[in-house]
Every structure is written in structure tokens, then in C-alpha cells.
Amino acid sequence: MNSTQPNHLQVPLGKDAHQKAEKFAAEQDSVEKGKQVYLNTLAVYAVDNYLKWLDVETALNQSDSWNWSIRNFFDVADLMLPNIGKIECRAVLPGEDALILPQEVTRERIGYVAVRLKSQLDFVEILGFVPARAIIGQSQVIEINKLQSLDVLIDTINRRKTLVNLCQWLEGIFDGGWQSPELVLAGSFRSAATITRKDSDSQTNSISRAKVINIGRQIVLLMEFTPTNSAVFDIRLRVYPAENTVHLPQDLQLTILDEWANACMQTQAETANDWIQLEFSCQHEEKFSVELKLGEITTTEEFVV
Amino acid sequence: MDEQLQKLIDEVCRYQEATAERQKALNKLLIIIQQLPGIKKDTHQDYLEALNKTWEWVCRSIDKFKASPNESLEDSLVKWINGYLKWRIKDLYIPDSKYTISLDREIGNDEGSKVTKLDILPDTQNESNSLDLLDRKIAEIQKCSRLAWGQRIIQFIESDENRILRRCCTRVNAECNCQLLAKRLLLAKPSHKIADIAREFNVSNQTLYSHWKKKCLPLLKEVGVKTKD
Numbered sequence: 001m002n003s004t005q006p007n008h009l010q011v012p013l014g015k016d017a018h019q020k021a022e023k024f025a026a027e028q029d030s031v032e033k034g035k036q037v038y039l040n041t042l043a044v045y046a047v048d049n050y051l052k053w054l055d056v057e058t059a060l061n062q063s064d065s066w067n068w069s070i071r072n073f074f075d076v077a078d079l080m081l082p083n084i085g086k087i088e089c090r091a092v093l094p095g096e097d098a099l100i101l102p103q104e105v106t107r108e109r110i111g112y113v114a115v116r117l118k119s120q121l122d123f124v125e126i127l128g129f130v131p132a133r134a135i136i137g138q139s140q141v142i143e144i145n146k147l148q149s150l151d152v153l154i155d156t157i158n159r160r161k162t163l164v165n166l167c168q169w170l171e172g173i174f175d176g177g178w179q180s181p182e183l184v185l186a187g188s189f190r191s192a193a194t195i196t197r198k199d200s201d202s203q204t205n206s207i208s209r210a211k212v213i214n215i216g217r218q219i220v221l222l223m224e225f226t227p228t229n230s231a232v233f234d235i236r237l238r239v240y241p242a243e244n245t246v247h248l249p250q251d252l253q254l255t256i257l258d259e260w261a262n263a264c265m266q267t268q269a270e271t272a273n274d275w276i277q278l279e280f281s282c283q284h285e286e287k288f289s290v291e292l293k294l295g296e297i298t299t300t301e302e303f304v305v
Numbered sequence: 306m307d308e309q310l311q312k313l314i315d316e317v318c319r320y321q322e323a324t325a326e327r328q329k330a331l332n333k334l335l336i337i338i339q340q341l342p343g344i345k346k347d348t349h350q351d352y353l354e355a356l357n358k359t360w361e362w363v364c365r366s367i368d369k370f371k372a373s374p375n376e377s378l379e380d381s382l383v384k385w386i387n388g389y390l391k392w393r394i395k396d397l398y399i400p401d402s403k404y405t406i407s408l409d410r411e412i413g414n415d416e417g418s419k420v421t422k423l424d425i426l427p428d429t430q431n432e433s434n435s436l437d438l439l440d441r442k443i444a445e446i447q448k449c450s451r452l453a454w455g456q457r458i459i460q461f462i463e464s465d466e467n468r469i470l471r472r473c474c475t476r477v478n479a480e481c482n483c484q485l486l487a488k489r490l491l492l493a494k495p496s497h498k499i500a501d502i503a504r505e506f507n508v509s510n511q512t513l514y515s516h517w518k519k520k521c522l523p524l525l526k527e528v529g530v531k532t533k534d
Binding site: 007008009010011012013014015016018022025026027028029031034035038049052053054055056093094117119120121122123150151154155157158 | 322323324325328329331332335336337339340350351352353354355356357360361364365434435436437439440442443444446447449450533
């Protein structure tokens with residue numbers, strides 16, 4: 001075996017795949033649209049199978065690509081992963097070196113999987129993955145050589161699976177390394193008392209938890225979660241230095257992203273900042289993620305309210 | 306190769322199911338084993354489906370794989386995978402054996418020499434499923450689908466089981482309903498003229514025309530959408 005050759009995982013396209021694609025293509029009014037639907041169906045089928053091999057739950061019936069009234073009007077090849085989100089499976093034809101994302105698939109996706117079709121349509125190769133946040137606001141063309149590995153897809157899926165349920169905090173259920181601030185900051189230079197000191201206007205029913213995060217340097221992420229009288233929850237996020245240091249590393253970036261990876265708020269540590277913070281409100285069941293970036297290293301924590 | 310395979314299998318088995326670590330290791334392992342030259346190939350039309358099932362099984366069952374001490378790990382693994390694949394292909398022959406004829410069965414031809422069914426069949430799988438011929442195939446299936454849909458609509462109009470079409474009639478004449486108009490104006494060849502139908506049922510031209518346009522056509526359109534699936 002030639003190990004220098006880039007190898008990709010192959011998914012066979014059996015008769016069942018083609019039967020589905022034929023059925024969906026037959027409903028279309030033109031050959032051109034029929035072909036688009038046919039290839040989209042094969043791409044979704046292949047990724048669906050691949051994820052089944054890996055024991056990832058999928059729901060074709062909750063996907064727009066499997067919905068007659070949506071695929072007729074839009075160029076969609078999405079696959080729903082329950083409780084995780086949608087991934088878009090784009091077909092790449094032999095000889096093509098980029099995938100072009102139609103307008104309608106640039107929203108509500110956690111990322112894009114590129115699927116190379118063979119000219120005999122008997123196998124596809126799963127080429128790679130791009131998380132949605134990597135392309136937001138950028139060009140809707142993804143070059144094949146810019147694709148990231150499938151490990152990134154696997155990490156994205158599993159990270160979203162382990163999202164932190166903030167409402168469980170109200171019931172006293174904490175997991176994923178979220179501990180009481182006093183405990184996390186016990187050995188810290190800063191005393192826990194100063195950190196968790198309530199502002200005069202702060203609500204008494206708020207819950208604070210902290211977690212140590214390693215992004216080359218150790219930092220502490222403090223989350224204060226406050227139910228209000230309405231269906232809205234107030235959230236305050238603070239980042240403190242850990243390891244007995246006084247200041248945050250310069251250029252440390254804190255970003256809040258919505259469910260579809262659009263950046264909503266951002267702040268950045270400047271020289272000699274003791275802490276940085278972002279405050280916002282969320283609806284019940286809203287999902288968001290917190291991204292911390294220092295130089296080349298990025299880590300993300302996912303939450304649901 | 307054996308060393309690499311053993312390392313990857315160990316890595317997969319080290320982690321619990323549905324964990325990111327196991328999934329990543331499976332990814333690497335599959336890429337290698339899919340390319341092992343010994344994996345069985347078959348010309349059966351359902352081979353690719355069987356192969357698909359086989360990879361799923363490999364991912365689930367790799368923990369149970371035990372290499373034979375008498376041969377290389379690679380040979381042992383290939384034999385283990387082929388053992389399953391062979392049975393999946395056999396399965397696919399059985400369920401609809403009424404319709405599936407074994408392509409490898411020898412049949413005599415006029416000259417008395419033995420050929421298999423496969424030898425005399427056109428290579429349909431490859432012919433219809435290739436990118437180059439996809440346009441033609443899609444044009445064909447769309448045509449068939451439209452024909453079938455057309456047939457369903459004609460049947461619907463003629464039977465009108467729930468009397469939906471017959472209930473949609475002009476106020477002046479119950480006979481002059483959507484079913485009759487659809488039969489005369491759409492199904493009849495050549496189609497009748499509205500003026501002739503108006504005269505026959507003693508309805509004004511204008512009444513009939515507006516009934517057809519405002520009531521019947523939207524109703525038929527609705528029926529058409531419903532019959533599509």
C-alpha cells in the first residue's frame with residue numbers, strides 16, 4: 001500500500017441508494033433539477049450510512065432533503081442528527097476541486113461534509129469536513145484542499161452531544177467539570193470571595209459554577225446563570241486567570257455563538273486585564289456556545305438553557 | 306501491515322462504543338481494511354448493499370475478532386470479513402429469489418457451449434448508474450413518473466370515488482359538474498368546445514366558462530398535487 005497517497009473512507013452506493021435517488025428525482029420537473037436532487041440524495045445517503053457505522057444517531061425523516069416540499073424548491077442535502085444539529089452533505093463530482101454552497105444551506109448547519117462521487121456512482125469517498133463557524137461570513141466556496149479531517153466532524157458531533165444543560169443546574173445537577181467557584185478557585189491567587197461577590201443588583205437566585213479550561217494556559221471560566229420572572233434567563237460569563245497568575249493572557253478572545261455558529265458577542269483581553277466578561281439573555285431551550293481562543297488554540301463549550 | 310492493523314484494532318477496542326476516540330480509530334481502521342486486496346468482490350446487483358452492511362457489522366463486531374495463529378493478521382481479518390460478506394450476498398439472493406435469477410448459473414446456448422446468465426446480460430448496473438448517462442436516466446424516470454401520475458389522475462377523474470368532482474357543479478345544472486367537464490375538456494380527444502357543452506346543458510357560455518376556471522381548475526390542481534405521491 002502506498003501510504004503517501006491520501007486515502008479516504010469509501011461508502012458503497014447500493015441499489016437501495018439509487019432507488020431512493022430515482023424516486024426523489026422523478027418528482028422533479030426538469031432534468032437539471034432532477035440531477036441535483038439525485039446527487040444530493042446519494043450524498044446524504046452515504047453520510048447517513050457512514051455515521052451509522054460510527055454509531056451516530058441520524059434522522060433522515062427530520063431532514064429537509066428527505067422532505068418532498070422542501071427539496072423541490074431548494075438545493076438541500078442536509079442530514080439531521082437528533083439533539084446535535086444538521087450537517088450538510090455536498091456532492092463533489094470527479095474533477096471538481098471545490099464545493100459551492102447554495103445560499104439556502106449556509107444557515108442552520110453545524111458543518112459541511114464533502115462527498116466525492118465516482119463516475120460509475122458505485123462508491124463515494126468521504127473527503128472531509130468544515131465546521132460552519134469556519135466559513136461564516138466568508139466565501140461560499142470551499143476548496144477541497146482546505147477541508148479538515150473527519151476527526152473534526154467527530155469532535156463537533158461529540159461536543160454537541162455533551163452540551164451543558166443549564167436548567168439542570170437549577171435542580172442541582174452539575175456535570176462536565178463544572179464545580180462551585182470556591183472549589184475551583186481555592187488555590188488561585190484571587191480569593192473566591194471577590195469573584196463570587198454579588199453585585200448589589202444581582203439576583204439572589206442565580207447559580208454560579210466554574211470550570212478550569214486549558215488553552216495552552218489555564219484559565220477559569222465562570223458562568224453565572226439567573227432565572228428571571230419571564231421566560232428569559234440572564235447569563236454572565238467571566239474569564240479569570242488560573243495558576244496563580246494575576247493577569248489574563250493578552251489577546252485571549254471570548255466569543256458567544258448562537259446555535260448556528262453565528263458569532264453574537266465578542267470580547268478580548270488587553271494588556272494586564274484581570275478578567276473579561278460578557279452578559280446576555282437567553283430564551284428557554286436556546287442553545288449557544290462559548291468559544292475561547294488564544295493564538296492558534298480554540299476550545300468550545302456548548303450550552304442549552 | 307499486520308503491526309499497523311493490530312495497533313488500530315487495539316485502539317478501537319480500547320474505547321467504549323459511541324465515544325469520539327473509538328469513532329476516530331474506526332475511521333482510520335476502515336480506510337485501511339477497505340483497501341485490503343483480499344476483500345471479496347461480486348457481480349451480484351446487490352453486492353454493494355451487502356458490502357455496506359458488512360462495514361457496519363465490522364464496526365460493531367471488531368471487538369469479537371480473533372486472529373488465527375496460523376496465518377497473518379491481514380489474511381485472518383480478510384477471511385473473517387469475507388465470511389460475513391459472503392452470507393450477506395447469499396441473503397440477498399434468497400428473499401426475492403422468485404425474481405432474482407442467479408447470474409452465475411450456467412445456461413446452455415444454441416451452440417451447446419456453457420455460458421452464465423451474466424455473460425449474456427447487458428451491464429445494466431454500470432450503464433444506468435454512471436454520471437455521464439445520468440441525464441438520460443433521469444429524463445427517462447421523469448417521463449415514466451409523469452405518465453404514471455397522468456394515469457392516476459385519469460383514473461381519479463373517471464372514478465371520482467368520493468364524488469368530490471361531481472359535487473362541484475354549476476348552480477343551474479347539477480349534471481354540468483367538474484367530473485363531466487374534466488372528461489370532456491381534458492380527457493376527450495379531441496376536446497369538446499365549451500360552447501357546445503353550454504348548449505347541450507342549457508347553461509350560458511359565460512357561466513360555464515367561469516365555473517370551469519374558478520372552481521374546477523383549482524379543484525383539479527389540488528387533486529393533482531394529492532395524487533402526486
